Amino acid sequence: MGVEERPTEASESDVSDGGLDELYARHIGAGVRLAFLLTGDRPHAEDLAQEAFIRCVGRFQHLRRPDAFEAYFRRAIVNLHTSGLRRRRLEREWLSKEGAESARRVSSQPDVGVREDLWKALARLPARQRAALVLRYYEDLSERETSEVLGCSVAAVKSLVARGGGALRELIRGEDA
Amino acid sequence: MNDVEQDLRELFERKASSVGGVAPRLPEQVQKRGRRRQLGTAFVSGLTALAVLAGTVGIIRAVDTGRDRQPTPADDPWAGYEVFERSATVGKFTITSGSDWFLVRPATDGLCGPDEGCEVLQLTNFDPGLDRSVCGEALPADGVALIVRSAPDLPADKGPAWPTTQEGPNTEGRCGEGRYFLFQDEGNFAPYEAWIARGQDASDQAVAQLLRSFQGMVIESSGLMATGDAAYVIAGGENAAGPWRLELTRSTSDGPSANVELLVVSPEGGAGAGDFTVPAEPIEQAGGDPVFGAVTKEAAGVEIRGNVLLPGPAATIVPLPPSLPFDFDLFFASHEGDEPPLAVPVDTDGEPIGNMASISEGNDMTLVRHPRDRRGDHDRPLDGHRLLRGLLRARSRRRMCRRGGAAVDPASWGTGADPRVLAHGSDQAERDRAGCR
Numbered sequence: 144m145g146v147e148e149r150p151t152e153a154s155e156s157d158v159s160d161g162g163l164d165e166l167y168a169r170h171i172g173a174g175v176r177l178a179f180l181l182t183g184d185r186p187h188a189e190d191l192a193q194e195a196f197i198r199c200v201g202r203f204q205h206l207r208r209p210d211a212f213e214a215y216f217r218r219a220i221v222n223l224h225t226s227g228l229r230r231r232r233l234e235r236e237w238l239s240k241e242g243a244e245s246a247r248r249v250s251s252q253p254d255v256g257v258r259e260d261l262w263k264a265l266a267r268l269p270a271r272q273r274a275a276l277v278l279r280y281y282e283d284l285s286e287r288e289t290s291e292v293l294g295c296s297v298a299a300v301k302s303l304v305a306r307g308g309g310a311l312r313e314l315i316r317g318e319d320a
Numbered sequence: 321m322n323d324v325e326q327d328l329r330e331l332f333e334r335k336a337s338s339v340g341g342v343a344p345r346l347p348e349q350v351q352k353r354g355r356r357r358q359l360g361t362a363f364v365s366g367l368t369a370l371a372v373l374a375g376t377v378g379i380i381r382a383v384d385t386g387r388d389r390q391p392t393p394a395d396d397p398w399a400g401y402e403v404f405e406r407s408a409t410v411g412k413f414t415i416t417s418g419s420d421w422f423l424v425r426p427a428t429d430g431l432c433g434p435d436e437g438c439e440v441l442q443l444t445n446f447d448p449g450l451d452r453s454v455c456g457e458a459l460p461a462d463g464v465a466l467i468v469r470s471a472p473d474l475p476a477d478k479g480p481a482w483p484t485t486q487e488g489p490n491t492e493g494r495c496g497e498g499r500y501f502l503f504q505d506e507g508n509f510a511p512y513e514a515w516i517a518r519g520q521d522a523s524d525q526a527v528a529q530l531l532r533s534f535q536g537m538v539i540e541s542s543g544l545m546a547t548g549d550a551a552y553v554i555a556g557g558e559n560a561a562g563p564w565r566l567e568l569t570r571s572t573s574d575g576p577s578a579n580v581e582l583l584v585v586s587p588e589g590g591a592g593a594g595d596f597t598v599p600a601e602p603i604e605q606a607g608g609d610p611v612f613g614a615v616t617k618e619a620a621g622v623e624i625r626g627n628v629l630l631p632g633p634a635a636t637i638v639p640l641p642p643s644l645p646f647d648f649d650l651f652f653a654s655h656e657g658d659e660p661p662l663a664v665p666v667d668t669d670g671e672p673i674g675n676m677a678s679i680s681e682g683n684d685m686t687l688v689r690h691p692r693d694r695r696g697d698h699d700r701p702l703d704g705h706r707l708l709r710g711l712l713r714a715r716s717r718r719r720m721c722r723r724g725g726a727a728v729d730p731a732s733w734g735t736g737a738d739p740r741v742l743a744h745g746s747d748q749a750e751r752d753r754a755g756c757r
Contacts, residue, residue: 163354168344176336185339193350201357258331261324265331280325281332308324 272307408556412543602674619665
C-alpha cells in the first residue's frame with residue numbers, strides 16, 4: 144500500500160508471542176497514512192489505525208487468509224472510518240458545519256503547500272466518496288478491489304469516484320470564483 | 321477526470337509523505353487490547369464450537385433414538401393409536417407384551433394328541449393371520465415369533481421347572497431353525513416346548529422384547545380354557561370372577577354384514593358379540609365388566625358414562641389387525657360400577673358423536689338413574705336425555721353457531737327416530753334467526 148514501504152506478507156506466526164510487535168511495526172505506518180488521507184486529521188488517523196489493528200489482530204487466527212493481513216487491515220480502516228461517521232451522526236453534522244475550520248486545521252499539517260484547494264475540497268466530500276478516491280488514486284486499487292474494500296458493487300465504485308471527482312471540480316471552481 | 325485524477329495522485333502522495341514517521345513500537349495499551357480481543361475471540365469461538373458440537377451430538381442422538389424405536393410403516397395398524405401393555409392369560413400362561421404385538425390363541429379342540437401336543441399361544445411382531453401357525457413357516461425378514469406348545473411327547477422330566485433361565489440353543493427342530501426351550505409345569509408333570517425364531521433382518525431389540533415376554537410368562541394354577549378356532553387376544557384383565565381375556569375372530573356367519581366376533585373368555589364361560597353394524601352406527605357395545613365392542617373410526621375416543629352427556633372414564637381403543645380389514649375399531653374397558661355401562665363415542669372436544677338415540681338404543685341402556693330428579697321419583701328410571709334437555713338445547717345451538725352444524729330438536733332425542741333438525745348452521749338466515757353472533 145501507499146508509498147515507499149510495502150509491507151511483506153504476514154504469517155500466522157506473526158501473532159505468536161513477540162510477533163504482534165513485528166506485525167504492528169510492519170503495517171502501522173501505511174495504516175496511519177491511509178487513515179490520514181481519509182480523515183485529514185493526524186491524531187484521529189492514528190487512533191483509527193490502532194483500532195483497526197486491534198480488531199484485525201483479535202480475529203487474526205480466524206482470518207480465512209492470514210497472509211492477507213494487509214488487505215484486512217485496509218478494509219478495517221476504511222470501514223471504521225465510514226461506519227464510525229455513520230454512527231456518530233452529531234459529530235458528522237458538526238464536521239459538516241465546521242468544514243472550513245476543519246480544512247484550516249488540515250492545512251496546518253506540514254506539506255509542500257500545493258493543491259491546498261483540492262485538499263480543502265476533499266475534506267468536504269462524503270466519507271465514502273473520499274474513501275473511493277483514496278483507494279483508487281493512493282492505494283492504486285482496481286475498481287473491483289475497491290468495491291471489495293468498500294463492500295459495494297463495481298458500479299457503485301465507479302459512481303462514487305465519478306461523483307467525488309465531479310464534486311471536487313465544482314468545489315474548486317467555486318472557490319476560484 | 322484525468323486532470324483531477326492526476327492532481328489527486330500528487331496530493332495524496334504529498335499528504336501521505338507529510339505524515340512522517342510513525343512510531344513502530346507497539347503501544348502497551350494497543351498490545352493489551354489486542355491480546356484481550358484475541359482471548360475474547362478465542363473464547364467466543366470455543367463457545368461456538370461447543371454449541372455446534374452439542375447441537376451435533378443432540379441431532380445424532382435424536383436420530384439414533386428414532387432408529388431405536390420400532391419403525392412405523394404406513395401399514396402399521398397401530399400408527400396413531402396408543403400402545404398399551406397387554407397382559408393376558410391363555411391356557412395356563414399369562415404373558416405380557418406391547419399391544420402392538422400379535423398374540424394369537426391357536427385353534428385347538430382342547431385335546432392334544434400324544435405325539436404332537438397343542439400350541440398354546442403364539443406371539444409375533446407381525447400379523448400372522450388366523451389361518452395357520454407360523455411354526456415351520458418362513459418369517460418376514462424383520463419378524464420374530466414365539467410359540468409355546470404343550471409337549472406330551474416329551475418325557476415328563478425333560479427340561480427344568482418353570483421359570484427357567486436356560487439359554488435355548490439355536491438349532492433345527494420341528495418348527496424349523498430357532499431357539500428351543502424345554503420346561504415343566506412343575507407339580508403337574510406337564511412338559512412344554514417354546515420356539516423362538518427371527519427373520520434374517522430382525523432387530524436385536526425385537527428379539528430382546530420377545531425374550532422378555534417369554535421369560536416373564538407366569539404359569540397359573542388354574543388358567544383360562546383355550547379352545548375353538550384361532551383368535552387374536554386383544555386384551556386381558558381381571559374382574560370379580562377372576563381373569564378374563566378378550567378374543568377376536570373372523571365371523572362364522574354368512575350374511576352380508578358378517579365381519580368379526582368378540583368374545584370374552586372368563587372362568588364363568590364366554591360371552592360375545594359380532595357382526596357389528598359400525599360404522600353405520602357409531603358404536604355397538606356388549607358385556608359389563610369388561611365392556612367391549614366396535615366403534616367408528618371417526619371417534620377420537622370412547623368414554624364409559626353413566627349418562628350420555630356426562631364425561632366418564634376412557635375406554636381403550638384397539639385397531640383391527642390387517643387380516644381383518646373392516647372399517648371400525650374395537651374398544652374395551654373395565655367397569656366396576658353397579659349401573660350398566662354406557663359406551664359413548666366422543667370427538668376431540670369430548671362431545672358425543674352421532675345419533676345419541678342409537679348410542680343408547682343399540683345397547684339397550686337408555687334408562688339411567690339420576691339422584692336429583694326434581695320430582696323426587698328416585699325409583700322411576702329417567703330418560704337422561706329428557707332430564708338434560710335444557711342443557712342439550714343450549715349445546716345444540718352453540719354447536720350450530722360455532723361449527724356450522726345443525727341445531728337439533730332435543731325432543732327428538734331418544735325416540736329412536738332420526739333427530740329433527742331445527743336449523744342449519746350453514747344457512748345465514750337461519751343463523752340470524754337463531755341469534756348466532
